[in-house]
Amino acid sequence: MKKILILGKQGQIAWELQVTLASLGNVTVFGSQELDLANPDQIREQVRQVQPDIIVNAAAYTAVDKAETEPELCAAINATAPGILAELAQKSQALLIHYSTDYVFDGSKTSPYLETDLTNPLGIYGASKLAGEQAIMQVDCPHLILRTTWVYGNRGKNFLLTILRLAAEKSELKIVSDQIGAPTWSRSIAEATSQIVAQCGDDRSLRGLYNLSAAGKTSWHGFASQIVGQYRELYPDRHLSIQNILPIPASDYPTPAQRPANSVLDNSKILADFGVQLPDWNLSLSQLLAR
Numbered sequence: 195m196k197k198i199l200i201l202g203k204q205g206q207i208a209w210e211l212q213v214t215l216a217s218l219g220n221v222t223v224f225g226s227q228e229l230d231l232a233n234p235d236q237i238r239e240q241v242r243q244v245q246p247d248i249i250v251n252a253a254a255y256t257a258v259d260k261a262e263t264e265p266e267l268c269a270a271i272n273a274t275a276p277g278i279l280a281e282l283a284q285k286s287q288a289l290l291i292h293y294s295t296d297y298v299f300d301g302s303k304t305s306p307y308l309e310t311d312l313t314n315p316l317g318i319y320g321a322s323k324l325a326g327e328q329a330i331m332q333v334d335c336p337h338l339i340l341r342t343t344w345v346y347g348n349r350g351k352n353f354l355l356t357i358l359r360l361a362a363e364k365s366e367l368k369i370v371s372d373q374i375g376a377p378t379w380s381r382s383i384a385e386a387t388s389q390i391v392a393q394c395g396d397d398r399s400l401r402g403l404y405n406l407s408a409a410g411k412t413s414w415h416g417f418a419s420q421i422v423g424q425y426r427e428l429y430p431d432r433h434l435s436i437q438n439i440l441p442i443p444a445s446d447y448p449t450p451a452q453r454p455a456n457s458v459l460d461n462s463k464i465l466a467d468f469g470v471q472l473p474d475w476n477l478s479l480s481q482l483l484a485r
């Protein structure tokens with residue numbers, strides 16, 4: 195059995211990976227208490243103890259706005275740590291699977307982003323994630339970097355859970371309608387990751403950067419409207435206070451970190467190389483809500 199090390203224990207994607215990767219190997223899962231990515235010595239010590247064949251790094255500093263005031267910590271976790279993981283993977287010829295983000299782009303493109311498009315992060319978080327990608331590629335260990343977008347699931351901090359909470363409390367919500375993306379269920383990211391791991395076998399020639407996001411696109415306003423609409427349809431007996439969801443421009447909702455206006459990724463490369471295609475965001479949303 196392969197030894198698989200998952201980092202990010204309580205995180206949205208890591209949580210789902212613990213289920214989907216279980217049948218593919220002996221899984222060890224670390225949270226920040228067992229392995230602090232801001233502590234290089236601890237990373238080396240813990241990874242050497244486990245001696246993994248595959249490292250799946252689903253841990254990151256993901257507080258996009260807070261990152262603007264904590265750039266050093268953000269860089270240590272998102273940029274330096276992936277480089278250390280890559281060095282360890284290189285030494286033992288382990289496969290490193292790492293997640294990245296559409297925030298490496300500035301969102302000015304008017305069509306879906308390709309892996310080869312020019313990066314230009316708008317904030318500290320995006321810049322740190324880009325530096326993490328580059329650190330891994332520079333070491334050139336066996337690796338797959340999967341860029342995803344607008345992740346949600348049934349745990350953790352995410353837009354879906356925030357909207358459901360607010361819709362129960364408030365009669366009106368104002369939601370940004372001029373930022374476009376593909377809301378992507380953490381479960382479908384984990385399932386696709388496992389599909390790829392199963393295909394890779396012992397191939398250690400793998401090197402690649404791939405987009406991996408749900409099919410289709412919407413705005414935050416469109417996503418919020420679907421969440422409330424689908425929830426009401428599925429659970430007519432459960433009360434939601436919300437009456438109006440009003441569209442607003444991002445300029446009316448200022449945040450410390452600027453977000454890309456276009457977060458839509460082109461997923462053709464991962465389909466061509468691995469046959470992986472995530473369902474439409476709307477379909478995944480209904481599947482999650484039905485559970």
Ligand SMILES: NC(=O)c1ccc[n+]([C@@H]2O[C@H](COP(=O)([O-])OP(=O)(O)OC[C@H]3O[C@@H](n4cnc5c(N)ncnc54)[C@H](OP(=O)(O)O)[C@@H]3O)[C@@H](O)[C@H]2O)c1
Pocket residue numbers: 202203204205206207208225226227229230231232251252253254255256271293294295296323341342343344345346350351380
């Ligand atoms: N969320 C999104 O919308 C989104 C979009 C695009 C890409 N991504 C990328 O997808 C990946 C997973 O995101 P997610 O949404 O699943 O993350 P998440 O739910 O925010 O969880 C992040 C995990 O990282 C761990 N972590 C934070 N600091 C750490 C440290 N110093 N040492 C070790 N672990 C630490 C946290 O552990 P503790 O709870 O123990 O601190 C947490 O479990 C990340 O690479 C992220 O950049 C996310």
